[in-house]
Amino acid sequence: MIEFKRISYQNVQVGEELVSNDLVVxxxxxxxxxxxxxxxxxxxxxxxxxxxxxxxxxxLANQALLMRHNKYIVxxxxxAQMQFEFIxxxxxxxRVRTRGKIIDxxxxxGRHYMVTAFETTEEDSGQVLMRxxxxxxxxxx
Amino acid sequence: MALTNHHSITPGAELPPISKPISQRRIDCYSGVRxxxxxxxxxxxxxxxxxxxxxxxxxxxxxxxxxxVRLLGEGFIRGGRMSxxxxxxxxxxxxxTMHGRVKSKELEGEATRVVVELWCENQDGVTxxxxxxxxLAAR
Numbered sequence: 001m002i003e004f005k006r007i008s009y010q011n012v013q014v015g016e017e018l019v020s021n022d023l024v025v026x027x028x029x030x031x032x033x034x035x036x037x038x039x040x041x042x043x044x045x046x047x048x049x050x051x052x053x054x055x056x057x058x059x060l061a062n063q064a065l066l067m068r069h070n071k072y073i074v075x076x077x078x079x080a081q082m083q084f085e086f087i088x089x090x091x092x093x094x095r096v097r098t099r100g101k102i103i104d105x106x107x108x109x110g111r112h113y114m115v116t117a118f119e120t121t122e123e124d125s126g127q128v129l130m131r132x133x134x135x136x137x138x139x140x141x
Numbered sequence: 142m143a144l145t146n147h148h149s150i151t152p153g154a155e156l157p158p159i160s161k162p163i164s165q166r167r168i169d170c171y172s173g174v175r176x177x178x179x180x181x182x183x184x185x186x187x188x189x190x191x192x193x194x195x196x197x198x199x200x201x202x203x204x205x206x207x208x209x210v211r212l213l214g215e216g217f218i219r220g221g222r223m224s225x226x227x228x229x230x231x232x233x234x235x236x237x238t239m240h241g242r243v244k245s246k247e248l249e250g251e252a253t254r255v256v257v258e259l260w261c262e263n264q265d266g267v268t269x270x271x272x273x274x275x276x277l278a279a280r
Contacts (some may be wrong), residue, residue, distance in 0.1 A: 036171035037203035057206045069224045079198035086221040
Protein backbone atom coordinates (compact mmCIF):
# COMPACT_ATOMS: atom_id res chain seq x y z
CA MET A 1 0.00 0.00 0.00
CA ILE A 2 1.28 3.46 -0.89
CA GLU A 3 1.46 6.19 1.72
CA PHE A 4 0.96 9.31 -0.34
CA LYS A 5 3.02 12.31 0.74
CA ARG A 6 2.54 15.87 -0.40
CA ILE A 7 5.21 16.57 -3.02
CA SER A 8 8.00 18.87 -1.90
CA TYR A 9 11.62 19.53 -2.72
CA GLN A 10 12.58 17.81 0.53
CA ASN A 11 10.47 14.72 -0.12
CA VAL A 12 11.60 13.87 -3.65
CA GLN A 13 14.94 12.05 -3.78
CA VAL A 14 17.46 11.71 -6.60
CA GLY A 15 17.53 8.04 -7.57
CA GLU A 16 13.89 7.52 -6.61
CA GLU A 17 12.00 5.30 -9.04
CA LEU A 18 8.57 6.13 -10.44
CA VAL A 19 6.15 4.00 -12.41
CA SER A 20 2.88 4.59 -14.21
CA ASN A 21 -0.20 2.42 -14.23
CA ASP A 22 -0.61 0.07 -17.17
CA LEU A 23 -2.74 1.47 -19.96
CA VAL A 24 -4.31 -0.44 -22.80
CA VAL A 25 -4.29 2.06 -25.66
CA UNK A 26 -7.83 2.31 -27.01
CA UNK A 27 -9.07 3.77 -30.29
CA UNK A 28 -11.05 6.29 -28.23
CA UNK A 29 -7.81 7.47 -26.58
CA UNK A 30 -6.48 8.29 -30.05
CA UNK A 31 -9.77 9.98 -31.01
CA UNK A 32 -9.75 12.10 -27.85
CA UNK A 33 -6.12 13.07 -28.31
CA UNK A 34 -6.76 14.00 -31.95
CA UNK A 35 -9.58 16.31 -30.87
CA UNK A 36 -7.53 17.80 -28.02
CA UNK A 37 -4.63 18.78 -30.24
CA UNK A 38 -6.65 19.14 -33.45
CA UNK A 39 -4.48 16.72 -35.43
CA UNK A 40 -6.49 14.33 -37.59
CA UNK A 41 -3.72 12.95 -39.80
CA UNK A 42 -5.06 9.86 -41.66
CA UNK A 43 -2.27 7.62 -40.34
CA UNK A 44 -3.95 7.81 -36.91
CA UNK A 45 -7.29 6.53 -38.21
CA UNK A 46 -6.72 4.62 -41.43
CA UNK A 47 -3.74 2.89 -42.98
CA UNK A 48 -0.21 4.04 -42.21
CA UNK A 49 3.13 2.99 -43.71
CA UNK A 50 3.64 0.95 -40.54
CA UNK A 51 0.69 -1.34 -41.36
CA UNK A 52 -2.65 -0.24 -39.91
CA UNK A 53 -3.32 2.91 -37.94
CA UNK A 54 -0.84 4.20 -35.38
CA UNK A 55 -1.15 6.74 -32.56
CA UNK A 56 0.20 10.28 -32.37
CA UNK A 57 3.85 10.09 -31.29
CA UNK A 58 3.21 12.08 -28.08
CA UNK A 59 0.00 10.24 -27.08
CA LEU A 60 1.69 8.68 -24.05
CA ALA A 61 3.55 11.77 -22.87
CA ASN A 62 1.15 12.32 -19.99
CA GLN A 63 1.64 8.77 -18.80
CA ALA A 64 5.25 9.75 -18.13
CA LEU A 65 4.48 13.17 -16.73
CA LEU A 66 1.91 11.87 -14.26
CA MET A 67 4.07 9.11 -12.77
CA ARG A 68 4.79 11.22 -9.70
CA HIS A 69 1.05 11.32 -8.96
CA ASN A 70 1.29 7.59 -8.18
CA LYS A 71 3.44 8.45 -5.13
CA TYR A 72 2.71 12.03 -4.21
CA ILE A 73 -0.15 14.46 -3.74
CA VAL A 74 0.56 17.08 -6.41
CA UNK A 75 -1.53 20.24 -6.12
CA UNK A 76 0.03 21.90 -9.15
CA UNK A 77 3.11 21.61 -11.27
CA UNK A 78 4.67 23.53 -14.08
CA UNK A 79 6.49 21.74 -16.84
CA ALA A 80 9.79 23.42 -17.69
CA GLN A 81 11.55 21.16 -20.22
CA MET A 82 10.79 18.03 -22.25
CA GLN A 83 12.89 15.69 -24.33
CA PHE A 84 11.59 12.78 -26.38
CA GLU A 85 13.08 10.05 -28.51
CA PHE A 86 10.50 8.15 -30.57
CA ILE A 87 11.60 4.57 -31.18
CA UNK A 88 8.57 2.60 -32.35
CA UNK A 89 5.02 3.70 -33.16
CA UNK A 90 2.30 3.28 -30.55
CA UNK A 91 -0.83 1.44 -31.67
CA UNK A 92 -4.29 0.81 -30.28
CA UNK A 93 -4.39 -2.48 -28.41
CA UNK A 94 -0.92 -2.16 -26.90
CA ARG A 95 -0.59 -2.47 -23.12
CA VAL A 96 1.92 0.19 -22.17
CA ARG A 97 3.70 1.30 -19.03
CA THR A 98 6.22 4.03 -18.29
CA ARG A 99 9.02 3.67 -15.79
CA GLY A 100 11.17 6.54 -14.61
CA LYS A 101 13.83 7.68 -12.20
CA ILE A 102 14.42 11.08 -10.64
CA ILE A 103 17.92 11.95 -11.88
CA ASP A 104 18.32 15.48 -10.49
CA UNK A 105 16.70 18.14 -8.36
CA UNK A 106 17.85 21.72 -8.08
CA UNK A 107 16.91 25.23 -7.02
CA UNK A 108 17.10 28.16 -9.43
CA UNK A 109 15.93 31.71 -8.75
CA GLY A 110 14.09 30.57 -5.64
CA ARG A 111 12.17 27.84 -7.47
CA HIS A 112 12.52 24.11 -7.05
CA TYR A 113 12.77 21.65 -9.94
CA MET A 114 12.96 17.87 -10.38
CA VAL A 115 14.31 16.06 -13.45
CA THR A 116 12.97 12.62 -14.41
CA ALA A 117 14.28 10.21 -17.05
CA PHE A 118 11.71 7.79 -18.44
CA GLU A 119 11.14 4.90 -20.79
CA THR A 120 7.78 3.71 -22.12
CA THR A 121 7.43 0.07 -23.15
CA GLU A 122 4.87 -2.24 -24.65
CA GLU A 123 4.53 -4.64 -21.76
CA ASP A 124 3.71 -7.82 -23.70
CA SER A 125 6.78 -7.70 -25.96
CA GLY A 126 9.09 -5.53 -23.87
CA GLN A 127 9.58 -3.28 -26.90
CA VAL A 128 10.68 0.24 -25.96
CA LEU A 129 8.39 2.75 -27.67
CA MET A 130 9.68 6.06 -26.40
CA ARG A 131 12.19 7.44 -23.95
CA UNK A 132 13.13 10.85 -22.73
CA UNK A 133 13.57 13.23 -19.86
CA UNK A 134 11.54 16.06 -18.37
CA UNK A 135 11.94 18.86 -15.84
CA UNK A 136 9.02 19.86 -13.62
CA UNK A 137 8.76 22.73 -11.19
CA UNK A 138 7.67 21.77 -7.70
CA UNK A 139 5.03 24.31 -6.75
CA UNK A 140 5.29 25.89 -3.31
CA UNK A 141 2.33 25.18 -0.96
CA MET B 142 10.85 2.27 -44.14
CA ALA B 143 10.32 4.80 -46.97
CA LEU B 144 11.90 8.05 -45.88
CA THR B 145 11.41 11.50 -47.35
CA ASN B 146 14.28 12.46 -49.66
CA HIS B 147 16.49 15.02 -47.93
CA HIS B 148 17.17 16.87 -51.20
CA SER B 149 13.71 18.42 -50.93
CA ILE B 150 14.62 19.94 -47.54
CA THR B 151 16.82 23.03 -47.46
CA PRO B 152 18.58 24.42 -44.38
CA GLY B 153 17.23 27.89 -43.61
CA ALA B 154 13.81 27.11 -45.06
CA GLU B 155 10.85 28.03 -42.87
CA LEU B 156 8.16 25.38 -42.47
CA PRO B 157 4.47 26.24 -42.88
CA PRO B 158 3.34 27.51 -39.46
CA ILE B 159 0.59 25.70 -37.55
CA SER B 160 -2.01 27.73 -35.62
CA LYS B 161 -4.06 26.28 -32.77
CA PRO B 162 -6.82 28.00 -30.81
CA ILE B 163 -6.57 26.65 -27.27
CA SER B 164 -10.10 26.20 -25.95
CA GLN B 165 -10.94 25.01 -22.46
CA ARG B 166 -12.70 22.02 -23.99
CA ARG B 167 -9.52 20.90 -25.77
CA ILE B 168 -7.52 21.37 -22.57
CA ASP B 169 -10.13 19.29 -20.72
CA CYS B 170 -9.79 16.50 -23.27
CA TYR B 171 -6.00 16.61 -23.14
CA SER B 172 -5.57 16.76 -19.37
CA GLY B 173 -8.70 15.07 -18.05
CA VAL B 174 -11.09 17.10 -15.91
CA ARG B 175 -10.57 17.01 -12.15
CA UNK B 176 -10.97 19.44 -9.28
CA UNK B 177 -7.84 21.11 -7.89
CA UNK B 178 -6.20 21.18 -11.31
CA UNK B 179 -4.60 24.34 -12.71
CA UNK B 180 -5.58 23.01 -16.16
CA UNK B 181 -9.28 22.32 -15.67
CA UNK B 182 -10.44 24.06 -12.48
CA UNK B 183 -10.67 27.85 -13.00
CA UNK B 184 -10.95 28.61 -9.27
CA UNK B 185 -7.92 26.48 -8.44
CA UNK B 186 -5.94 28.14 -11.26
CA UNK B 187 -6.79 31.55 -9.77
CA UNK B 188 -5.76 30.36 -6.32
CA UNK B 189 -2.39 29.38 -7.77
CA UNK B 190 -1.94 32.82 -9.36
CA UNK B 191 -3.18 32.37 -12.95
CA UNK B 192 -5.87 34.46 -14.64
CA UNK B 193 -7.32 31.39 -16.36
CA UNK B 194 -6.64 27.65 -16.52
CA UNK B 195 -3.35 26.76 -18.18
CA UNK B 196 -2.88 24.48 -21.14
CA UNK B 197 -0.36 21.79 -20.34
CA UNK B 198 3.00 22.63 -21.89
CA UNK B 199 2.88 19.13 -23.29
CA UNK B 200 0.08 20.14 -25.67
CA UNK B 201 2.64 22.20 -27.58
CA UNK B 202 4.81 19.12 -28.07
CA UNK B 203 1.91 17.62 -30.04
CA UNK B 204 2.04 20.63 -32.39
CA UNK B 205 5.77 20.05 -32.84
CA UNK B 206 5.04 16.44 -33.65
CA UNK B 207 2.39 17.47 -36.20
CA UNK B 208 4.86 19.80 -37.91
CA UNK B 209 7.59 17.16 -37.98
CA VAL B 210 5.30 14.39 -39.28
CA ARG B 211 4.25 16.74 -42.09
CA LEU B 212 7.92 17.32 -42.91
CA LEU B 213 9.43 13.87 -42.44
CA GLY B 214 6.56 11.40 -42.10
CA GLU B 215 7.88 7.98 -41.12
CA GLY B 216 11.29 9.39 -40.25
CA PHE B 217 9.81 11.23 -37.28
CA ILE B 218 7.46 8.47 -36.07
CA ARG B 219 10.44 6.08 -35.85
CA GLY B 220 13.65 7.96 -35.11
CA GLY B 221 12.26 11.37 -34.18
CA ARG B 222 13.67 13.43 -31.33
CA MET B 223 12.49 16.57 -29.60
CA SER B 224 13.96 18.88 -26.96
CA UNK B 225 11.91 21.89 -25.86
CA UNK B 226 11.68 24.47 -23.08
CA UNK B 227 8.38 25.94 -21.94
CA UNK B 228 9.15 29.59 -21.30
CA UNK B 229 5.73 31.22 -20.75
CA UNK B 230 2.36 29.83 -19.66
CA UNK B 231 -0.39 29.22 -22.21
CA UNK B 232 -3.89 30.09 -21.02
CA UNK B 233 -7.30 28.85 -22.12
CA UNK B 234 -8.45 31.21 -24.86
CA UNK B 235 -4.97 31.80 -26.28
CA UNK B 236 -4.11 31.02 -29.89
CA UNK B 237 -0.70 29.48 -30.45
CA THR B 238 1.29 29.46 -33.65
CA MET B 239 4.10 26.94 -34.02
CA HIS B 240 7.01 27.97 -36.22
CA GLY B 241 9.88 25.90 -37.55
CA ARG B 242 13.00 26.51 -39.59
CA VAL B 243 15.33 23.83 -40.96
CA LYS B 244 18.58 24.24 -39.05
CA SER B 245 20.82 21.53 -40.42
CA LYS B 246 21.17 18.16 -42.10
CA GLU B 247 23.62 15.63 -40.72
CA LEU B 248 24.56 12.16 -41.90
CA GLU B 249 23.43 9.45 -39.48
CA GLY B 250 24.15 5.87 -40.51
CA GLU B 251 22.33 5.17 -43.75
CA ALA B 252 20.08 8.22 -43.37
CA THR B 253 20.20 11.98 -42.96
CA ARG B 254 19.06 13.59 -39.72
CA VAL B 255 17.15 16.80 -40.37
CA VAL B 256 17.20 19.23 -37.45
CA VAL B 257 14.49 21.89 -37.12
CA GLU B 258 14.62 24.93 -34.86
CA LEU B 259 11.23 25.59 -33.24
CA TRP B 260 9.41 28.38 -31.52
CA CYS B 261 5.82 28.83 -30.49
CA GLU B 262 4.12 32.20 -30.04
CA ASN B 263 0.78 33.28 -28.63
CA GLN B 264 -1.62 35.77 -30.20
CA ASP B 265 0.38 38.67 -28.70
CA GLY B 266 3.64 37.50 -30.23
CA VAL B 267 4.96 36.27 -26.88
CA THR B 268 7.20 33.22 -27.21
CA UNK B 269 5.82 30.35 -25.12
CA UNK B 270 8.11 27.49 -26.15
CA UNK B 271 11.49 27.10 -27.86
CA UNK B 272 13.52 24.11 -28.89
CA UNK B 273 14.58 21.70 -31.57
CA UNK B 274 13.21 18.56 -33.16
CA UNK B 275 14.76 16.19 -35.64
CA UNK B 276 14.00 13.12 -37.66
CA LEU B 277 15.35 10.97 -40.43
CA ALA B 278 15.28 11.53 -44.18
CA ALA B 279 16.71 9.36 -46.95
CA ARG B 280 20.43 9.92 -47.45
